[in-house]
Amino acid sequence: MNNSYDIILFHEESFVDKQKKDFFSKSKSLKVCASLKKNLSITCDAILQLPTTVKEINLVIENIAVKKRFNRNSSIKVKKYMLDKNEKKLSKKNSSIILTEKEIQLIELLLNNSKPISKNKILSSVWNYSTDADTHTVETHIYRLRKKISDNFMDDKFIFNKKDGYHL
Numbered sequence: 001m002n003n004s005y006d007i008i009l010f011h012e013e014s015f016v017d018k019q020k021k022d023f024f025s026k027s028k029s030l031k032v033c034a035s036l037k038k039n040l041s042i043t044c045d046a047i048l049q050l051p052t053t054v055k056e057i058n059l060v061i062e063n064i065a066v067k068k069r070f071n072r073n074s075s076i077k078v079k080k081y082m083l084d085k086n087e088k089k090l091s092k093k094n095s096s097i098i099l100t101e102k103e104i105q106l107i108e109l110l111l112n113n114s115k116p117i118s119k120n121k122i123l124s125s126v127w128n129y130s131t132d133a134d135t136h137t138v139e140t141h142i143y144r145l146r147k148k149i150s151d152n153f154m155d156d157k158f159i160f161n162k163k164d165g166y167h168l
Contacts, residue, residue, distance in 0.1 A: 005027070005029045006029060006030065006065070007029060007030040007031075007032060007061055007064070007065065008024065008027060008029045008030070008031050008032070009032045009034060009048075009057070009061075010024055010031065010032070010033055010034065011033075011034045011035070012033060012034065012035040012036070012037065012040060015040075015041070015042060021042065024042060025042060025043070030045045030046075030064050030065065030068055031043070031044045031045050031046075032044060032045065032046045032047075032048055032057075032060055032061060032064065033046070033047050033048065034047075034048045034050055034052070035047055035048070035049070035050060036049075036050050045064045045067075045068075046060045046061075046063070046064050048060050073085070074086045076108070076111070078090070078107055078111055078168070079158070079168060080092060081153075083099075083104065083107060083108075085104055088100070088101070088104060090107075090149070092153055095152060095153065096152075097148050097149070097152045097153075099145075099148075102126060102127070102141060103141065103144075103145050103148075105125075105126045106122065106126050106141060106142070106145065107145075107168075109122065109125050109126060110159065110166060110167060110168045111168055113167070115164075115165075115167065116160075116161070116162050116164045116165030116166060116167040117165045117166055117167065118164065118165040119138045119139070119165065119166075121165070122138045122165075122166065123135070123137065123138055126138075138166075142159055142161075142166060145158075145159065146158060146159055
């Protein structure tokens, strides 16, 4: 069986077939189980109580799809770290640091650009400052973020700066 589905809708009777049950349990797809029972022996992302309507099926599928999208957007791989935007944490193995909202925005901006980003572009993107504002906001925040990362993860190579700007 192909395993490139976004969502799999299974009826509980399918679990009798070992091949289908194995496919279902190993699949990384979202899983919706249609059942007369409330408790099933297999883990599902949602259980659809039978009898049901097409409207209820659509609602269940929309809800789990939204949750998946939310979770995918809230946890981002940054170099060898995981950035959890919901918990405002940057983690590596069993260690983590708490980040401010601006630090998260700064990391995301640097992550989403393959080329170095100028101080003025960072000021306008993260702080909505005018590009001609005379401030040390960017340097101060980058210094503090580097210090947090260096102190906790012993990593002095998280944010680099060149003459044309900052980059990861």
